Amino acid sequence: MFRFLKMSKLKTLTLMLLLVAVFATTAVNAKAAGHYGYGKAASVEEIAGWDIDIRPDGRGLPVGSGSVEDGEILYEDQCASCHGSFGEGVGRYPVLAGGEGTLTEERPEKTVGSFWAHTSTLFDYIRRAMPFPQPASLSDDETYAITAYVLYLNDLVEDDFVLSLDTWEEVAKLPNNSNFVPDPRPDTQAVRCMKDCKKEVKIVSEPTMTAEEVAAADDTILKAAAGNEKGASVYNGACAVCHNSGVAGAPTLDDKATWKARLALGEATLIKHAIEGFQGDTGMMPPKGGRMDLSDEDVAVAVKFMLAEAE
């Protein structure tokens, strides 16, 4: 059941000897340890490697800097395929800019400029989770530069702005900063009425799509797969992230011209590239698209699906 508890007798014996040794050495520092004394003390270096969060007052910011100018190039290259060149968002990927004054409207547009409270959140999130297909891959200076550029897309800084520890204070608070309030719930005062609780009941809303229409919409890609449902499934689960949007220079399925040239290489070569990774003209395909949990066979059927779709 718990793999990490299963060990060979030899391993157990070794561990016990080790534990005796550990206890012997830590006994000296017994006062410094907690009640159980489990685990090891975390060193400054060990903490630094994982302690990546940035707080609203700038605590946690690394030494470095980045300009709007540098940010534009990085953003175009690594962010625009999902978030749009102007931060307008592609498909269902998040809109980053615009939307000022829409928070009270029927369809509010919640962006960095219109909704977010702290620039630290932007820096922190880019550093920990972006770009989506290659999280935590940006250098500190690149993170500064992309943060500066997203602020620029929201008209919050000029085009010659450079973000660093020195200029942080100027932009730390975003325009909507003061509009967050604590949770006042419970905020409804319903009573437990049992009889004649209202005069009449009218149906005011029903789904506009029928169950069949919803199912049909869900099935579009699978139907297109025409006999390669497995390939479609792997594609949707693993490959679509980049190949639907064109992230990181990945050719999209509707880019027929690019695929025509690739087809000439032959299916076997393309499958090999997809499994082993490939440096293309527009971008880099990591081995299995970074999804090392996929089998070679999974990748192969996904490539076959893509080639059929791109034809």
Place this chain on the structure above:
Amino acid sequence: MRQPKVEETDRLLTEIAKSGDQLPAVERRQFLKSGLSMLGGAALAAGGTALAGSAKYAPPNVPPWTKSLGAPVIADPYGQPSPFEKDVVRRNVPWLTADRIASISFTPLADIKGIITPSGLVFERYHAGRPEIDPDEHHLMIHGMVERPIILSMDDLMRFPSTSMIRFLECPANGGMEWRGAQMTKLQFTHGMLSCCEWTGVLLSTILAEVGVKKGANWILAEGADGSLMSRSIPMEKALDDALVVFAQNGEALRREQGYPIRLINPGWEGNTCIKWLRRLEIGDSPYYQREETSKYTDLMPDGKAREFTFVQEANSVVTTPSPENPLKGKGKYWLEGLAWSGRGKVKAVDVSFDGGINWRPARLTGMIEPRALTRFGVEWDWDGSPALIQSRCIDETGYVQPTYTQLRAVRGSSSIYHKNAIHTWRLHPDGSVTNVQVS
């Protein structure tokens, strides 16, 4: 579904065929079909007709599975549901998210018949996909405003005293697609970002005592080891109350989808705070304002203000039979049943209405009633075949009464996305079918 190995399949087929030889031709075909179905759902699907509802083997006839040997032990070393249950699975709504890596799937609530959600049916929510983590290589670091920053291995963590609790887990966006009007066509999608499990782990308070929290520490940043390094700020009061660092779910190791090898569970609070694949706890003096607690998981009000740190999942309920997935088959007596829950404690009572909320009658609470856990309810009902508007209403032990859509929207408008706990209405049609509606 796991398929038996080729040799095993061959052996079973031979066995089935041998027994089948003794039967007349038609029966033999039927027998082979049912035998094959035991080997996997695919054979059944290919075969076409299912046996369900057939009178073929009703008394006095004796079905072939009574006159033959069944599959041996460890035919399925890790047991799977019957192939006849192949439709009871998690599903997603493709248009809801840009891809399936940062996405959500839903629990099939219409088929959930207890307060424990089977581990394989617990809804999934990923922000950067599901990582594959070797527990021997996983570590939990606790640091910040503590006397003794430490790094725990899984072996270390599991030496602490542990405890178990049955608690629901709900995404605060559950039902969020319904704020502006009825939109989803099935119970799985209107309420399925909801599950309930027995969670086993170490109380966060035990770990905090071990590292020694310094004066002035009020918040804890919890962070996952997945590609999104998912992170949320947790107030110290919750950490010292009932927050649990969990390594087991329903008696076995936590599922990968649920954060294997460890996750945080904040009972009764929005699922998003229950960080999966937990790797780090930083103790600090103020909230960290992570992306998932400002840009997302804040509730926008009609005046343009947004509520932050809206942790509690308030009292809620839904009727699971009848529902779109469980239509009625003709007039007569039915056991109407459903699920109720509250992040503030125990469910005290559930009422049901058949006329869209004009009149109500109390339902019976059935089975275990645990705080912050799914609670079953039901009423016996004689359906005369006329249309009905079926609702349920949860009252929790604090006295809070689940609100109507009208009451909820009067305070919060319809742009807040999260924490929609309004009374839900199923429209029962004379043919027994059920659809999702909202009423005045």
